Amino acid sequence: MALAQQKSFDRFDPVAVRHAARRGELTGDTAGLAPGRVQGNLAILPKDLADDFLRFCVLNPKPCPIIGMSEPGNPAIPALGIDLDIRTDIPRYRVWKDGVMVDDPTDIRSVWRDDLVAFVIGCSYSFEEALIADGLPIRHIACGTTVPMWRTNIACTPAGPFAGPTVVSMRPMKPADAIRAIQITSRFPAVHGAPLHIGLPEAIGIMDITKPDYGQPAEVKPDELPVFWACGVTPQSVIAAAKPPFAITHAPGSMLVTDLLNSRVASL
Amino acid sequence: MALAQQKSFDRFDPVAVRHAARRGELTGDTAGLAPGRVQGNLAILPKDLADDFLRFCVLNPKPCPIIGMSEPGNPAIPALGIDLDIRTDIPRYRVWKDGVMVDDPTDIRSVWRDDLVAFVIGCSYSFEEALIADGLPIRHIACGTTVPMWRTNIACTPAGPFAGPTVVSMRPMKPADAIRAIQITSRFPAVHGAPLHIGLPEAIGIMDITKPDYGQPAEVKPDELPVFWACGVTPQSVIAAAKPPFAITHAPGSMLVTDLLNSRVASL
Known part of the structure; x- marks a missing residue:
């Protein structure tokens, strides 16, 4: 076992x-x-x-x-x-x-x-630990699922053969929690830092918030906003x-x- | 003149x-x-x-x-x-x-x-100055109008005869600008600090984002979120x-x- x-x-x-x-x-x-x-x-x-x-x-x-x-x-x-x-x-x-x-x-x-x-x-494990330590709930951890991720319309700056879209991970949060999460993750530029985006998935090319490109869905409740962080799957996706x-x-x-x-x- | x-x-x-x-x-x-x-x-x-x-x-x-x-x-x-x-x-x-x-x-x-x-x-003049210095557009300043303000459903903690709702001011921003504005205003706790709320007006009791209780309306465009800061009109409203x-x-x-x-x- x-x-x-x-x-x-x-x-x-x-x-x-x-x-x-x-x-x-x-x-x-x-x-x-x-x-x-x-x-x-x-x-x-x-x-x-x-x-x-x-x-x-x-x-x-x-x-x-x-x-x-x-x-x-x-x-x-x-x-x-x-x-x-x-x-x-x-x-x-x-x-x-x-x-x-x-x-x-x-x-x-x-x-x-x-x-x-x-x-x-x-x-993101590093900043998730800081969010949890601050008492902020993280949906995919509570549900025991993988964080949902999407390829966005935010292009990475290319270098040689490496090019492609920025992949983001999403954590749904109540607005006041989202503000606190922005404050906390801003302190961690070495592990993706502050979110790239909040609240309007379509603006970054995410047309269906219930269907991630990677990972598993996480419900965004009516009193929550989706908060999007740049994701370490980006380099893997670019290498692939x-x-x-x-x-x-x-x-x-x-x-x-x-x-x-x-x-x-x-x-x- | x-x-x-x-x-x-x-x-x-x-x-x-x-x-x-x-x-x-x-x-x-x-x-x-x-x-x-x-x-x-x-x-x-x-x-x-x-x-x-x-x-x-x-x-x-x-x-x-x-x-x-x-x-x-x-x-x-x-x-x-x-x-x-x-x-x-x-x-x-x-x-x-x-x-x-x-x-x-x-x-x-x-x-x-x-x-x-x-x-x-x-x-808020203090933190607006910092937002402007960072290149963030502020709708009501660009329009030459007064910032829109609302009484919310967030009750102040009462003291003696002083009690009432928190009044907030609203600035519409694109999501990435809103994240940056949260970072900047977090540095200014002496002048209202980080926003209280973002993105879901109804959650704080604002039923019509086009009709402020004080000040003048400011348009929230489809690619923007309303960002709400605690407002110095709160103590005036409480005194009244x-x-x-x-x-x-x-x-x-x-x-x-x-x-x-x-x-x-x-x-x-």
Whole structure:
């Protein structure tokens, strides 16, 4: 049983979580593990594409906030964690060839190459933790579903082969809660920051608020507004569209758990 | 001609503006005068009511942020301005008896009493200046009209005879501008701070967004949301409802110009 397995390591210690993934004892979602620590999206690309991807992220910091990256071929990212090995420490990966997913292993040592560069990109788990700590209800968490996400009509600034729409995640909130959520997430520019949009889905090209492009629907009640944040699925969607010969990402929900404290990536 | 009269003093100097009001050379609106300086709403009450009113303001800081108050009978408020005389330095006053306006003089020395306490309450001019400096359009300013205001279903916390609904002002904004406006006004808790509400007028008891209770209508376009801030008309409305035997307020738009810098009342 997965839960029993996961009890065999210290779920509060980010190093223990990474080691459990490394040993193959943790192969699923990282939500709720190592509370207070930053979790990140993963994108690994060959060096000849990594320069363009780096530029893409820098030009689109709201959907693609880089919180760490590796040297080519080096699986360590010391700034993000002690004894971190990007090839083993994520519970589950996705391996892509020419834009097609060809494998979802729990370890990528067998496909690692000397020219690969790993990018770790901020994730909404960090700001959701801050929202929850402030007493704000988050619908998809309360319902145990995946946050709903949409491709918008807000184009990213392109760089080399990387181009495409900004993907947003949506959390329905009462207006006063939405105002408070804007205040709180403004403090977290390293993990998507303030919302991109609020209240008028059609204005950003979302024609049916009940039908997300990714994730699961979340009801927007009559006394609520939909609040939209830039989403870390953007870089994955852009990589998929660019169809690079080779790429590796994390599997959805199976993030890199870093040693960084969420509180320390707050700007204020 | 009023404009010509107003050119006879230094419109950028808050002391000169107050002295012009004192001399009777300035008898109208203070909007645009002494740019960068805090302007305030005025409420003057006899000491036996002032204690309850002070408590009311402290309990309702968003609509009633006190930026200064006088000692009973003392017309100076040194913390707000050099050589400030609250009896002469506001261009136009309103004198109230039993809740009825009985006069609108340009000078209140003849009705001043030793038991009167003056309260100066923050005003939206300060945060509007910050919004404009950030390039955000403000509909009622662009149209040259008065900001639209409504009594809401958000009750103030009562104190003694002072009770009533929170009054809000509304500025229509595109969603991304509204998010930016929330960030900017959050820095100004001394002048109403972040909005109270956004996007769903009915939720706060506003049934017709085209018909304000005070001020003039401002069009909300299809790609905009109405954004609602707590308003300094709240304490005036509460005083009118309490029908105190004697009270003095400023005339609408004719504010106290202080020496305080708007930038210095920002919390960050």
